[in-house]
Amino acid sequence: MTEDELRKRLEMLRIEHRDLDAAIDALTGAGAPDQLQIARLKKRKLKLKDQIALVQDYLIPDIIA
Numbered sequence: 780m781t782e783d784e785l786r787k788r789l790e791m792l793r794i795e796h797r798d799l800d801a802a803i804d805a806l807t808g809a810g811a812p813d814q815l816q817i818a819r820l821k822k823r824k825l826k827l828k829d830q831i832a833l834v835q836d837y838l839i840p841d842i843i844a
Contacts (some may be wrong), residue, residue, distance in 0.1 A: 789834045799824045
């Protein structure tokens with residue numbers, strides 16, 4: 780993948796991460812939250828966080844000086 784493709788992928792992952800955060804907040808704020816659905820969304824959010832970190836590592840490698 781090119782750097783531009785990685786940056787676009789990173790932005791899409793961040794948007795999805797924010798959307799999941801909003802969905803979790805909405806479900807939590809509902810009268811009778813569905814704990815199973817919330818748990819699934821949180822698990823997906825964690826996977827996205829890992830993917831975001833991976834793409835960021837490709838874009839900004841750690842250089843030990």
